[in-house]
Amino acid sequence: MSDPPVDLAAVFREEAGRCTATLIRVLGDVDLAEDAVAEAFAVAAERWPQTGMPDNPGAWITTTARNRAIDRLRRESTRDDRQRAAHHLHEVEMAPDDDPELGGLDALVEVVPDDQLRLMFLCCHPALSADARVALTLRLLGGLQTEEIARAFLVPEATIAQRIVRAKRKLRDNHASYRIPSAAELPDRLPVVLAAISLVFTEGHRATSGDELVRTDLSDEAIRLARLLVELMPDEPEAVGLLALLVLTDARRPARTADDGSFVPLADQDRSRWDRALIDEGHALVRACLRRNQPGPWQLQAAIAAVHAAAPTAEATDCDGGYRLAIAGRGWVPGLSRRRGAPPARPGRLPTPPAPPASARRRRRRPSSGTPSGA
Amino acid sequence: MAQYLLSVWHDEDYEVDFSGEEMQRIGAQVGRLNEELQAAGAEVFGGGLMPGRSATALRPTGDGDVSMIDGPYAESKEIMGGFWVIEAADLDAALEWGRKAALACEGPVEVRPFQGE
Numbered sequence: 001m002s003d004p005p006v007d008l009a010a011v012f013r014e015e016a017g018r019c020t021a022t023l024i025r026v027l028g029d030v031d032l033a034e035d036a037v038a039e040a041f042a043v044a045a046e047r048w049p050q051t052g053m054p055d056n057p058g059a060w061i062t063t064t065a066r067n068r069a070i071d072r073l074r075r076e077s078t079r080d081d082r083q084r085a086a087h088h089l090h091e092v093e094m095a096p097d098d099d100p101e102l103g104g105l106d107a108l109v110e111v112v113p114d115d116q117l118r119l120m121f122l123c124c125h126p127a128l129s130a131d132a133r134v135a136l137t138l139r140l141l142g143g144l145q146t147e148e149i150a151r152a153f154l155v156p157e158a159t160i161a162q163r164i165v166r167a168k169r170k171l172r173d174n175h176a177s178y179r180i181p182s183a184a185e186l187p188d189r190l191p192v193v194l195a196a197i198s199l200v201f202t203e204g205h206r207a208t209s210g211d212e213l214v215r216t217d218l219s220d221e222a223i224r225l226a227r228l229l230v231e232l233m234p235d236e237p238e239a240v241g242l243l244a245l246l247v248l249t250d251a252r253r254p255a256r257t258a259d260d261g262s263f264v265p266l267a268d269q270d271r272s273r274w275d276r277a278l279i280d281e282g283h284a285l286v287r288a289c290l291r292r293n294q295p296g297p298w299q300l301q302a303a304i305a306a307v308h309a310a311a312p313t314a315e316a317t318d319c320d321g322g323y324r325l326a327i328a329g330r331g332w333v334p335g336l337s338r339r340r341g342a343p344p345a346r347p348g349r350l351p352t353p354p355a356p357p358a359s360a361r362r363r364r365r366r367p368s369s370g371t372p373s374g375a
Numbered sequence: 376m377a378q379y380l381l382s383v384w385h386d387e388d389y390e391v392d393f394s395g396e397e398m399q400r401i402g403a404q405v406g407r408l409n410e411e412l413q414a415a416g417a418e419v420f421g422g423g424l425m426p427g428r429s430a431t432a433l434r435p436t437g438d439g440d441v442s443m444i445d446g447p448y449a450e451s452k453e454i455m456g457g458f459w460v461i462e463a464a465d466l467d468a469a470l471e472w473g474r475k476a477a478l479a480c481e482g483p484v485e486v487r488p489f490q491g492e
Contacts, residue, residue, distance in 0.1 A: 125466070127466060127470065171466070173488050174466040174469070174488045175377040175465050175466055175488060176466040176467070177464070177465035177466065177467060181467075
C-alpha cells in the first residue's frame with residue numbers, strides 16, 4: 001500500500017506515441033502497432049496495481065507490445081497481417097525474446113527518438129489532406145482516442161474515424177516509407193509538420209465553446225509535439241520558431257478569459273496573469289533564433305509575439321525596442337527598419353531578457369494561499 | 376519496388392498537334408523526362424493517347440452481350456491524355472517522378488499505386 005498509485009492515464013499520455021512509433025518500425029504496420037500497444041496497456045492495467053509500476057514504464061509497454069504482437073502473428077498465421085509483417089517478423093525473432101521485467105530492452109528503446117520523428121513525418125505526409133494529418137498525428141503520436149479528437153474538433157466521431165482509416169489505408173496502399181526525409185526533402189516536408197502542429201494548437205487556443213478541458217489539452221499536446229520536434233531536430237530554426245510562438249501565445253492563456261468565460265482581447269488582459277516561465281522560455285528561444293539568423297515565417301511570428309510579451313502594458317508595447325531592432329537589423333522583414341528619428345538599428349545586439357512587470361513580481365512574492373493584505 | 380501509374384490530364388477536347396511552339400517545348404521536356412526515367416530504370420511503360428473522340432466505350436448489358444458507345448466512357452471536363460507506369464522504391468520516390476512529370480507536361484498528373492500481388 002506504500003507504493004504510489006498507478007496513474008495509467010498519465011503513463012499513456014506520456015508513452016503511447018513513443019511506443020507506437022517504435023512498434024511501427026518493428027512490425028512494419030501501423031494498425032498492428034496500435035493494437036499491440038493497446039493490448040500492452042491492457043496488460044499493464046491488470047498487472048501494475050498489484051506489482052507496482054516498472055522503473056521504465058515506456059520500455060515495459062514497448063517490449064510487452066512487441067511480444068504480444070509476435071504471439072498474435074504466430075497464432076493468426078492465415079491473416080493478411082502475417083504476410084505484411086512477415087519480413088519484419090523474421091527480423092524481430094532474431095532479437096532475444098526477453099521478459100519485459102528482465103532488461104535487455106536497450107536495443108529496442110535506444111532508437112526511439114528517431115522513431116517518433118519518422119512517425120511525425122509519416123502522419124504529416126504531404127499526400128494526405130491537412131485534416132487527415134492532424135487527426136493522424138493526434139491519434140498516433142498524441143495517443144488520443146478517436147472520440148477525444150472528435151470532441152476537440154467538434155465533429156462527429158465517425159468523421160474522424162473515417163479520416164484516420166482512410167489516411168492509414170492511403171499510406172499503406174501507396175507504400176509510404178517509414179523514414180526521416182533527407183536534407184534535400186526537408187524544405188518541402190518540415191513546413192507540413194509545423195503547420196499540422198500549429199493547427200492542433202490553434203484548435204485548442206481559440207476554443208470559446210465546447211469542452212474546455214479537452215481543448216486546453218489540445219494546446220498542451222501541440223506544445224508537447226513542438227518540444228519533441230525541437231528536441232529531435234535542434235538544428236531547424238523554424239521548429240524552434242514554432243515552439244517559441246506557441247509558448248509565448250500559451251503564456252497569455254490565463255488572462256484570455258474573464259470569469260464568465262468570455263474572451264479578453266490582448267489590450268485589456270491583466271498581464272500579471274501571464275505565465276512568466278513560459279514567456280521566459282519563449283524569449284530565450286526567440287533570442288536563439290535571432291542569433292542563428294536564418295529567418296522564416298514561424299520565427300518572425302515568434303519574434304513579434306516576443307515584442308508583445310515583453311511589454312508591461314499594451315500602450316508600452318515597444319515597437320522600437322530590442323526585438324524590433326534585432327529583427328530589422330538582420331533584415332528579416334524587408335522595409336521594416338527603424339522609425340524616423342529613432343536611433344539606428346544595431347544588428348549585432350540582441351535584446352536583454354525583459355524583466356517581469358512590477359505587478360507580476362509583487363504577485364509572485366505573495367504566497368498563493370495567503371490572505372491578500374490590505375486588499 | 377512498387378509500381379505506380381502516373382496519368383497526365385488534359386482538357387476533354389485536346390488535340391494532338393506538335394506544330395506549335397508550346398507543344399514543341401512540352402514534347403522536348405517529356406522526351407528528357409523519358410530519358411531520365413529509362414536511365415534510372417524506373418520506366419515500365421509510357422505513352423501519349425490519341426484524343427478522347429477516338430475512344431470507344433464498351434460495357435456489359437447484363438445478358439451476356441456488350442454495348443458499344445462512341446466516345447470516352449466518363450463524361451468529364453478532363454480526360455487522361457497519356458501515362459507512365461513506373462517502378463519506385465516508395466511513395467516519396469513515386470511522387471518525385473510525378474512532380475517532374477507535372478513540370479514536363481505543364482499540366483496535372485495523378486500518382487496512383489498498382490495493386491500488390
